[in-house]
Amino acid sequence: MFDSVRLPHKLDKAEFTEISERLREKLLEAQFEFGERKQKSLVLLINGSDGAGKGEVLNRLYEWLDDHSLETLSYGAPTEEERARPLEWRYWRDMPAKGRIGLMLGGWHHRLLHHRAQGKISRAAFETGLEEINRSEEMLRNEGVIVVKVWLHVEDSVAQKRLAKLREDGGRLRRAVVIEWDDIKGARAREKLVRYALDLVEKTSTGYAPWAVIAAEDARYRDAAVAELLLATLERANAESAAAAPAPTPAPTPERTAQDPALPRASLVGSLDLTLHADGEQYGETLDALQGRVSELTTSRKFAHRGLVLVFEGNDAAGKGGAIRRVRAALDPRRFRVRGISAPTDEELARPYLWRFWRHLPRLGHTAIFDRSWYGRVLVERVEGFCSRDDWMRAYTEINDFERQMTRARILVIKFWLAISQEEQLARFSSRAERPAKRYKITEEDWRNRGKWPQYEEAANEMIDRTNARRAPWTLVESNDKKYARLKVLRTIVERLEAEV
């Protein structure tokens, strides 16, 4: 999950100056309107590893926002007053009123994570705690409190360097930062902490209160990203309040358009090295070998007790069909099905959106190949506005649940994103349009979609970040070179089958 955070995210001084000026102005405007409307309150939970700069972010927000309607909600070890009451009491006590913004350090997630990392609570208690958090946050949301959750990420090595520097500076600087994890010592313990944190982020990322994981290595980028998230949330809340005069639940609001990108986005999909290509001479031989291995593995005795689900998503004309054909050729035709997913039938429209995929799930020993899939909800349906923001936001959790149900039933789930560049897509579209035999493959709609490249890229990135589960990870496939892509797809299948079956 959230692997894109490991990409370089940087702003130089000039970029930062320009962006921050614009952000400040808009933030103040949005905050003012939010305060005037008094329809909702907002709590921004700032979490992350020590050395990621939680305190610095807090200071920056005070600098950029109007501090009259801002509150800091900061929690350390419980005070005597707090110990004498239920654990949740201190958060309730400090609940900001409508129109106000609370900036929270050391909130409810932190306490749970801390206890788990210290071994004070069991895995089961941890999980129950996470579920309780979800219930509380859902209730808060229903009660008009917008919960925004930020996880600031830095690599452990960077964090350690920063902390060492802080410690050298002695008491002076130390007072200026909150050091929360001081009792978690040693690389081993910290690694464990990271694993628990990932688990927490995964299990408490809900439609009503999703996590945003933000790269915090570069302080300028970090601050701008948090501010931008806050701005988007405030603007959405204001738009909803404006629209929602009669109904308690707001109408779906349009996504912020990518035409107004406040911040250069680091993009997993955009950062792929699309110059990668296969060795043309070796191609045929390698392909044969890989297909042979897939064939062996999927007819083995062990595979009879397993199932295989292959998901192909990607840009239009990225070569999904060609890749699927190469995989299919290696499979026993009695034991696989390819499902091309286009517009749903009437039958399917009459049921929850996951139903059309459930009906095509393979039985054990079989393989189902999905040419496009349930991810349509968070890609095309999101970008084209076929469903509301609430609907596609909750879809991430629902899809993760769905895939967990598969993997728990011993189905191996392998997901591919086939990526090509805009130039390559144009070339392929043009060549298709020229060749009568391929012309059916290119439609008006393809050209229209191409016009929304940035929105699709953003949707793809968020999809990968939010559904890259441990048991069902994404494989990104550089596909400007078709041969390279096909070999990578087959190789991934072989590796996963070898490792997990």
Add this chain to the structure above:
Amino acid sequence: MFDSVRLPHKLDKAEFTEISERLREKLLEAQFEFGERKQKSLVLLINGSDGAGKGEVLNRLYEWLDDHSLETLSYGAPTEEERARPLEWRYWRDMPAKGRIGLMLGGWHHRLLHHRAQGKISRAAFETGLEEINRSEEMLRNEGVIVVKVWLHVEDSVAQKRLAKLREDGGRLRRAVVIEWDDIKGARAREKLVRYALDLVEKTSTGYAPWAVIAAEDARYRDAAVAELLLATLERANAESAAAAPAPTPAPTPERTAQDPALPRASLVGSLDLTLHADGEQYGETLDALQGRVSELTTSRKFAHRGLVLVFEGNDAAGKGGAIRRVRAALDPRRFRVRGISAPTDEELARPYLWRFWRHLPRLGHTAIFDRSWYGRVLVERVEGFCSRDDWMRAYTEINDFERQMTRARILVIKFWLAISQEEQLARFSSRAERPAKRYKITEEDWRNRGKWPQYEEAANEMIDRTNARRAPWTLVESNDKKYARLKVLRTIVERLEAEV
């Protein structure tokens, strides 16, 4: 929870004929409209102990409804086909389309409960399973599937008698009923099963898919009650579809009015013996003794590590104030607070509704007395339409969570419902109106509320059924005789303190 189900629920033949005719007609009408609209589908889950008549209910519904848009979804041990796929697959396969109604036997709750009763899964796995069920049902709800969950309740002794009779009749009759719990043998094992079932009903009763626990000893009452629930759900769905043309989420619809009671309701509150009264001569002495004991217990060393929350709800003029004064007199004035809850302040309105109670929670060693409480949400706010049905339905879960947070933090929660008869209320109102010193206690609003007696009684009953948690149970106090009521309140406090501190 759901204790009202133990009250006698019976319909004689004549009553049944009359009610069932009316129900059938309305049901068909509502079903027809539901089918025409094709906005939602409905799944009715029929659960309960063996011998409660699940199969009979199913047959009855087929008799009363139009079977063209009806489907039976019945699940036993998984077939070979089903075992080869994720557990959830079979429910998805059978998902009814919009406009259709599915009647489900042996659904997802049943499987989990069965596994738990057989000791196949641990407590933690059971709880995780319940959470997963909640998530799925929430998703279904968001996707337009209405989930209605019925638990048919009979006492074990009755069930055993019925089952013995069925077994005597040999294979013939036996085939006609589903015997699902055949492998749970012995009173001990069945007792355990009941406990798990209660746990399941408690933890999967959500705002989006609450359980209805229905008394099933009398077959006529049972069938009419299930049909009535189905009717109310269909009518609500139709009304929502009609209203919801633009918005995806329906506007709150008014509760069914109590002027049109389809079925005589068994009422916990209404079934109290209000002729109970205290022995006038002994009263003073008993009162002194009880107050002395409360005083001792709340100043003991052990109590310093506990807290006490007393909740007083009841009919207007039921004597809450008088009872509270008698309790207060026994407490150390430095260590208690009485909170009269009336209209919320601006401060409180600006925050989630539980906030105003959290802020008045006692610290350990202290007592908080609430004269009216968080239950206002499911009483006055419900009846007067101050919040939507969705809001008060989810409030039951939220209140249970809230009280669990208290009891977990070692606060003892004691809840009283003070009940008087309509006649007694009239007498008290009149006497208040006549005496200048008491006149301030009676307002226009009291008279208006009195006009909604049946709605308030229904709300009180449902409140008690849905929030009578094991750790925070309700005590119903027969209050036509004030002295009796005061002694019962004090006695309850003494008993709970003695048992739990």
